[in-house]
Amino acid sequence: MAEKRPLGPESDGPxxxxxxxxxxxxxxVLRWVDEQTELITLTREFMEEPxxxxxxxxxxFGSAALFLFISQVCTGILLAVYYVPSPDGAWQSVSYINxxxxxxxxxxxxxxxxxxxxxxxxFMHMLQVFFWGAxxxxxxxxxxxxxxxxLVTLGLSFTGYLLPWDQKAYWxxxxxxxxxxxxxxxxxxxxTLVRGEANIGxxxxxxxxxxxxxxxxxxxxxxxxxHVSQVRRKGITAPWRRVGDEEAVPRTGLFYPDQVFKDAVxxxxxxxxxxxxxxxxxxxxxxxxxxxSTGYTPRPEWYFLPNFELLKHFPASxxxxxxxxxxxxxxxxxxxxxxVLPYIDHNPERVPQRRPLVTTAAxxxxxxxxxxxxxxxxxxPRPVTLSLKEEKGEKVFLDLRCQSCHSINGGGGMEGxxxxxxxxxxxxxxxxxxxxxxxxxxxxxxPAVPSSVNDTDFSNLVAYVxxxxxxxxxxxxxxxxxxxxxxxxxxxxWFANHKYEVRKDPSICGQCHQPTFCQSCHxxxxxxxxxxxxxxAHAGASRDRPEYCLVCHDQSFCNTCHGKLQHDSTWMHRHxxxxxxxxxxxxxxxxxxxxxxxxxxxxxxxxxxxxxLHHHDGKAADCSxxxxxxxxxxxxxxxxxxxxxxxxxxxxxxxxxTTECAVCHSENFCSNxxxxxxxxxxxxxxxxxxxxxxxxxxxxxxxxxxxxxCLGCHGGVQMPHPGDWTLSHKDKASFAAGSACYRCHxxxxxxxxxxxxxxxxxxxx
Amino acid sequence: xxxxxxxxHEHGExxxxxxxxxxxxxxxxxxxxxxxxxxxxxxVIAAALALPLVxxxxxxxxxxxxxxxxxxxxTREITPGRPKLYRISYPDQDGWRETVTRQDVYAVTPDxxxxxxxxxxxxxxxxxxxxxxxxxxxxxxxxxxxxxxxxKVLKGPPPKPLIQMTHKIEGGxxxxxxxxx
Numbered sequence: 001m002a003e004k005r006p007l008g009p010e011s012d013g014p015x016x017x018x019x020x021x022x023x024x025x026x027x028x029v030l031r032w033v034d035e036q037t038e039l040i041t042l043t044r045e046f047m048e049e050p051x052x053x054x055x056x057x058x059x060x061f062g063s064a065a066l067f068l069f070i071s072q073v074c075t076g077i078l079l080a081v082y083y084v085p086s087p088d089g090a091w092q093s094v095s096y097i098n099x100x101x102x103x104x105x106x107x108x109x110x111x112x113x114x115x116x117x118x119x120x121x122x123f124m125h126m127l128q129v130f131f132w133g134a135x136x137x138x139x140x141x142x143x144x145x146x147x148x149x150x151l152v153t154l155g156l157s158f159t160g161y162l163l164p165w166d167q168k169a170y171w172x173x174x175x176x177x178x179x180x181x182x183x184x185x186x187x188x189x190x191x192t193l194v195r196g197e198a199n200i201g202x203x204x205x206x207x208x209x210x211x212x213x214x215x216x217x218x219x220x221x222x223x224x225x226x227h228v229s230q231v232r233r234k235g236i237t238a239p240w241r242r243v244g245d246e247e248a249v250p251r252t253g254l255f256y257p258d259q260v261f262k263d264a265v266x267x268x269x270x271x272x273x274x275x276x277x278x279x280x281x282x283x284x285x286x287x288x289x290x291x292x293s294t295g296y297t298p299r300p301e302w303y304f305l306p307n308f309e310l311l312k313h314f315p316a317s318x319x320x321x322x323x324x325x326x327x328x329x330x331x332x333x334x335x336x337x338x339x340v341l342p343y344i345d346h347n348p349e350r351v352p353q354r355r356p357l358v359t360t361a362a363x364x365x366x367x368x369x370x371x372x373x374x375x376x377x378x379x380x381p382r383p384v385t386l387s388l389k390e391e392k393g394e395k396v397f398l399d400l401r402c403q404s405c406h407s408i409n410g411g412g413g414m415e416g417x418x419x420x421x422x423x424x425x426x427x428x429x430x431x432x433x434x435x436x437x438x439x440x441x442x443x444x445x446x447p448a449v450p451s452s453v454n455d456t457d458f459s460n461l462v463a464y465v466x467x468x469x470x471x472x473x474x475x476x477x478x479x480x481x482x483x484x485x486x487x488x489x490x491x492x493x494w495f496a497n498h499k500y501e502v503r504k505d506p507s508i509c510g511q512c513h514q515p516t517f518c519q520s521c522h523x524x525x526x527x528x529x530x531x532x533x534x535x536x537a538h539a540g541a542s543r544d545r546p547e548y549c550l551v552c553h554d555q556s557f558c559n560t561c562h563g564k565l566q567h568d569s570t571w572m573h574r575h576x577x578x579x580x581x582x583x584x585x586x587x588x589x590x591x592x593x594x595x596x597x598x599x600x601x602x603x604x605x606x607x608x609x610x611x612x613l614h615h616h617d618g619k620a621a622d623c624s625x626x627x628x629x630x631x632x633x634x635x636x637x638x639x640x641x642x643x644x645x646x647x648x649x650x651x652x653x654x655x656x657x658t659t660e661c662a663v664c665h666s667e668n669f670c671s672n673x674x675x676x677x678x679x680x681x682x683x684x685x686x687x688x689x690x691x692x693x694x695x696x697x698x699x700x701x702x703x704x705x706x707x708x709x710c711l712g713c714h715g716g717v718q719m720p721h722p723g724d725w726t727l728s729h730k731d732k733a734s735f736a737a738g739s740a741c742y743r744c745h746x747x748x749x750x751x752x753x754x755x756x757x758x759x760x761x762x763x764x765x
Numbered sequence: 766x767x768x769x770x771x772x773x774h775e776h777g778e779x780x781x782x783x784x785x786x787x788x789x790x791x792x793x794x795x796x797x798x799x800x801x802x803x804x805x806x807x808x809v810i811a812a813a814l815a816l817p818l819v820x821x822x823x824x825x826x827x828x829x830x831x832x833x834x835x836x837x838x839x840t841r842e843i844t845p846g847r848p849k850l851y852r853i854s855y856p857d858q859d860g861w862r863e864t865v866t867r868q869d870v871y872a873v874t875p876d877x878x879x880x881x882x883x884x885x886x887x888x889x890x891x892x893x894x895x896x897x898x899x900x901x902x903x904x905x906x907x908x909x910x911x912x913x914x915x916x917k918v919l920k921g922p923p924p925k926p927l928i929q930m931t932h933k934i935e936g937g938x939x940x941x942x943x944x945x946x
Binding site: 107256 | 796799800802803806807809810813814817818820821822823824825833836854855856858860861862863
């Protein structure tokens with residue numbers, strides 16, 4: 001404590017001034033100040049306390065505790081310069097302190113570790129006072145005030161714990177305040193009073209803030225002033241002397257500088273320790289408190305561990321009474337015992353061996369406390385030990401920023417699944433999911449593991465993700481990466497609403513993100529604007545606000561269509577070539593069968609030539625201009641069978657077994673040519689008309705029929721009738737009733753056209 | 766936190782038990798040394814604690830915010846001699862809060878070649894000025910300040926012409942630099 005005192009001026013006080021030969025201006029000013037305020041004289045009187053012989057290093061803890069209190073006050077006041085006690089701002093402002101304010105992490109670390117250090121030092125101070133028997137007459141009230149100082153320090157720790165409003169703070173406070181609820185009958189009222197409302201919320205935070213920065217520090221300061229002034233009045237106990245024997249001990253030391261020097265050394269060591277802790281293990285800040293998260297496992301801070309462990313040793317059948325006994329009654333009894341200790345311990349001895357009862361009781365209590373603390377520390381979820389491979393996988397997990405969307409028992413993004421749930425997993429499923437996130441959910445926005453991750457890293461990642469289960473927590477490094485995001489990205493609805501923010505001013509996103517960033521999620525999901533008739537509208541939209549397009553696409557994206565693919569006035573002439581060389585580009589917009597919307601009827605000139613269907617195989621080289629390779633298989637599915645290679649196949653195929661045709665051809669294949677059972681021309685009047693067609697040329701008939709086909713009907717009569725038939729028909733045809741002539745010709749009518757009323761009787765053969 | 770002078774110890778000696786002269790002199794030297802050392806240690810502790818705390822308190826008070834270029838519009842939309850009003854807005858960091866700052870600026874071109882961008886804040890007491898098409902002047906509603914289309918003071922109390930903001934023209938579009946304060 002002494003290091004805060006103005007030591008120097010005391011030597012220039014009025015009493016000393018009389019020896020000074022020529023007091024300079026500085027000394028005269030100091031003397032005037034002292035005359036007015038007596039501050040220097042009082043300080044000097046305070047510092048010049050004579051000390052009993054034997055007071056020394058064991059007595060430094062009180063001063064060290066005071067130094068830590070001053071350090072906590074300094075860092076606390078400055079943290080309050082930035083801190084906002086509201087659920088909307090608490091976490092954000094602490095995050096700002098941590099990451100944005102110069103030395104913010106250090107100052108927070110000093111305050112965070114200072115709280116723990118203060119409890120340790122206060123406890124050490126109590127142990128020292130106890131074992132030195134310093135609580136005995138006439139210093140009982142010092143001990144009692146000391147116990148209250150310990151309680152207020154614990155209160156400061158408990159109320160300060162909630163202020164960062166992160167997951168750990170929130171859930172520890174939920175559990176801590178619930179303990180008050182175990183008090184029979186009035187438990188609910190106590191809990192509600194502590195919380196300020198039924199649940200932990202804004203009112204709890206402001207209440208705890210008020211307690212932490214106003215009420216408890218003021219209380220502590222008042223108690224400290226009383227405590228220290230009493231120490232000064234009653235003196236530091238002479239070591240190991242019986243009560244009443246102290247005056248026989250010579251006072252060989254002076255508080256200043258003998259004890260002050262030791263105090264300063266210990267304070268410096270304490271500060272060095274705090275700096276080391278603050279720099280090597282910065283005060284943690286988990287993700288913002290989320291009252292709805294179900295996966296978070298709250299753990300008490302180390303100084304509540306003995307109590308935490310104690311609760312487990314009560315039989316479950318005691319129910320709430322067990323908790324009441326463990327959490328309230330036993331600690332209350334312990335505190336009460338400490339308070340009354342100096343008044344019930346009348347043994348005048350100070351040497352521990354000569355007061356075996358209290359010493360034994362203290363040592364047993366200490367051992368129990370340490371045992372419970374150690375058991376509490378061990379009893380949490382089984383500690384996770386990662387293999388080397390899994391450790392490397394954890395690093396890949398962080399490198400890929402998986403925690404942006406996934407949490408592990410909290411502490412990560414809320415978009416993806418909490419990996420602590422449902423683990424451990426089959427590595428095969430993990431591999432499948434990481435390679436293709438859409439394999440079990442087509443609308444998944446999870447990006448696949450990029451190809452830049454090599455096989456070793458990938459298998460490490462798989463090993464790590466596979467073993468994650470409910471015991472795991474988000475790696476500490478994760479939070480160090482995450483808070484570099486702007487505050488807006490931490491709003492609960494950011495994920496759902498970011499599309500609106502992008503629309504307001506996409507260039508803002510572009511300040512941090514590459515245009516391709518969107519694609520890391522949106523590869524499987526187009527923006528809503530792109531869903532309906534976008535192709536028609538996009539030209540206008542892109543002309544109006546090109547920066548909107550640039551959010552996701554880079555400048556060259558337009559050229560994938562609008563380079564050579566631009567559908568301008570020359571397109572109709574060019575499209576055949578483009579379709580041939582860059583068909584995949586056409587398919588970005590058009591369906592595979594889009595060409596047939598035009599090309600179904602509009603066949604090229606060549607295709608209209610006679611017999612195209614039969615001769616098209618010779619010109620196959622040109623087909624690829626319009627047709628894909630698969631087009632042939634519309635008819636030529638598979639290789640042609642040998643039977644079809646026969647030149648006469650077209651003529652002879654009618655005799656083939658239809659079951660064999662069905663092996664390759666569908667039922668309606670025949671109608672490609674036959675349009676039903678027969679060619680269309682072969683309708684009801686065909687029999688009377690076919691002669692004329694046949695006379696004009698037999699080529700068409702010969703597509704299907706052989707020349708002998710006609711004889712099937714026309715018997716021995718040559719068909720069509722040769723040129724000299726008029727003269728020769730009487731010799732070559734039979735005109736008997738039922739002869740072939742009458743299939744086409746009406747005997748009476750037809751013959752009488754030339755032969756008059758009585759045609760000649762057919763010659764008998 | 767100053768190092769004490771030796772008189773303290775002499776005084777301390779006066780009140781202490783009477784030792785032998787030799788012993789007392791030795792004690793004085795030892796105590797003086799301890800006193801100096803205590804002062805030094807206290808100074809080290811105070812400095813180690815104070816320096817980061819002072820820097821922490823200063824915080825980001827003097828840190829310039831990053832400037833950003835904002836697109837106003839196409840230069841061809843601006844009629845020569847007739848200031849065109851643009852409202853710019855950009856995200857701003859207000860401590861740990863993210864806010865949106867809005868500001869009105871006038872883009873002016875006398876000839877369609879050179880452009881200036883004027884802040885709409887009157888240089889007198891900070892009222893927002895506006896362009897009056899009828900009188901072809903910028904008018905301040907508060908104390909009657911009048912500026913020309915180029916921002917020069919024509920009448921009234923304003924001590925300086927309107928602030929010209931940094932701008933650039935890229936691809937036929939006019940950009941203004943904002944937020945760099």
